[in-house]
Ligand SMILES: Cc1ncc(COP(=O)(O)OP(=O)(O)O)c(N)n1
Ligand SMILES: Cc1nc(C(=O)O)sc1CCOP(=O)(O)O
């Protein structure tokens with residue numbers, strides 16, 4: 001696949017920045033489920049939400065039949081609706097449609113965002129994994145994604161990862177594009193500052209919340225200061 005130079009990217013009229021120093025909201029938390037959950041997980045999720053504002057929750061259960069994920073999703077989706085948290089399904093457009101999810105997250109091998117858009121319509125959020133690639137991110141944006149995700153920024157035991165972007169990719173993206181960007185991979189309250197400072201619109205986190213020694217409520221609360229450290233540019 002062809003990779004563009006920075007100069008080509010910056011000059012491409014299809015992709016180049018359209019927004020004029022407008023308002024960019026503060027960085028928000030995007031919570032990813034643990035790799036496995038049981039029936040009591042809905043209580044842990046509620047506890048996590050008690051720790052502070054969570055913008056989105058992604059149900060990420062790998063290698064499990066859709067029917068089982070759908071059963072597990074029901075109380076979680078209801079809780080998310082109750083707490084005004086976007087409910088995102090990982091990997092499967094079909095399952096996202098079946099559940100009436102607020103969004104779907106697609107990896108590079110999880111299907112074409114354009115096809116997803118046709119199936120899900122304009123209101124459902126579509127996120128796309130872009131690893132450390134500016135090219136993939138621009139492709140995703142062009143295909144109609146609602147956000148692009150870069151990672152893994154730090155080592156993680158939640159998933160085997162092969163890409164390690166620099167935080168500067170977030171700054172590059174937010175300078176040129178209005179579309180929100182998500183930072184993911186091994187992010188903790190202690191290592192998140194460079195990602196927030198670089199311009200991440202969302203921090204996607206799993207282990208830092210679910211494995212927090214003081215529990216998921218403390219895990220979410222721990223991010224409050226670093227999230228607040230991004231000063232959004234003023235309205236034009
Ligand atoms: C917000 C967010 N970003 C990236 C991923 C990773 O998606 P993918 O590359 O498809 O890997 P799996 O999560 O499916 O193992 C994600 N899920 N969410
Ligand atoms: C699901 C996922 N995707 C990644 C990517 O790099 O695309 S890293 C990752 C794991 C996120 O969990 P944690 O916060 O525990 O590291």
Ligand SMILES: [Mg+2]
Nearest residue numbers: 091106107110
């Ligand atoms: Mg996937």
